[in-house]
């Protein structure tokens with residue numbers, strides 16, 4: 001059975017065929033592949049070279065489902081098992097008005113469904129990378145570089161995480177050819193869960209890999225902070241009470257001072273008279289106590305006493321017990337004020353050490369998270385329906401489920417079909433590229449068959465799920481049980497697609 005929608009233009013004289021699955025239009029000799037390695041010339045037939053991935057709900061043992069992709073078996077579908085056709089390896093149609101490579105009818109709980117799958121070519125796509133660390137990686141808006149080329153920038157930090165925005169149409173198409181190529185290679189590797197080394201102008205060298213701890217300046221990051229300095233005080237104030245007269249939690253954004261903080265006041269703590277540097281926001285909460293860096297709490301501080309501006313002799317007293325700690329508990333020191341009100345390093349009392357260790361215990365493992373973001377609201381819709389805006393509306397009405405490699409996606413409100421997906425929820429190796437340059441990603445639209453007709457779907461191209469069993473390069477994998485079955489309707493009680 002022919003299983004590829006791209007059409008080859010054979011040239012009997014030379015055995016060269018032209019791939020028309022993308023605008024590059026590679027001329028491929030017999031036994032060779034085109035520029036993206038996705039298509040090849042096998043005995044004069046244009047062939048998608050990678051397996052076409054289909055997933056099935058199959059109980060492994062005692063009704064337990066094994067993780068998606070863990071078990072692979074060659075060959076045919078398991079008869080009767082719920083089956084979902086992914087876009088992985090399905091191929092691409094070009095120009096877009098041709099029906100998508102696979103439009104497959106199936107049944108879910110007595111409801112006739114259809115899934116339209118394709119390997120979409122995304123010129124408009126990028127990655128949002130979340131790096132769980134409070135260490136300084138670079139100033140906001142600084143260029144992120146790979147092999148010297150700018151592939152993105154540092155964007156707004158989130159709670160306990162530094163954020164990068166990588167890729168996007170401007171880096172793919174708006175700079176030099178090398179910038180576009182390196183950007184595409186970087187996005188492809190990160191999306192396929194490979195490690196990428198990058199540098200940030202005015203910042204750190206990083207190694208980032210989806211689902212793995214980041215490496216910052218050669219150091220493996222292990223802990224994501226428990227919270228900002230103020231939040232850390234809010235959590236642990238009661239546990240410190242009676243064991244220390246003052247606790248300063250050092251943090252690049254909000255450094256907390258316990259006796260001034262509302263938490264200390266609630267505990268009737270006496271003002272300790274220690275004033276930290278920086279700008280006082282509200283009682284016990286200070287901004288900009290130091291510069292960002294890779295020291296204590298994401299600051300450049302290596303000696304915590306440097307953030308103490310002054311000690312008020314009218315309030316402080318000899319013997320005052322001071323704990324200074326970072327928001328991960330990795331750095332901590334204990335001091336006692338001498339007769340001159342100078343902090344003297346002192347061995348940490350056991351009871352305080354327990355709480356410092358508890359800060360570490362409450363940190364989560366630091367990870368890098370890679371979210372693929374792309375616009376599917378453009379011409380690829382023509383492979384689904386002759387009336388593309390109806391597909392967009394049906395997505396908006398939650399009548400059409402959008403998935404990538406079977407993984408759930410978040411679709412942004414507003415116009416278009418702008419989606420985001422965690423690449424670690426997709427099968428490994430889901431992504432490809434074409435040298436235009438652009439990223440190729442699997443996408444599936446699943447809706448009721450009757451709704452598919454109403455939105456102007458390519459009903460003539462619908463084939464039954466049983467018919468795909470004859471495809472030689474089919475790869476069947478077991479479905480994981482972590483997310484909703486992608487072949488189910490989104491709504492049971494619903495409005496019409498019209």
Ligand code: SF4
Pocket residue numbers: 019020021022023024025026033034035036037038039040434435
């Ligand atoms: S880059 Fe790939 S998809 Fe595009 S024409 Fe060449 S072989 Fe075909």
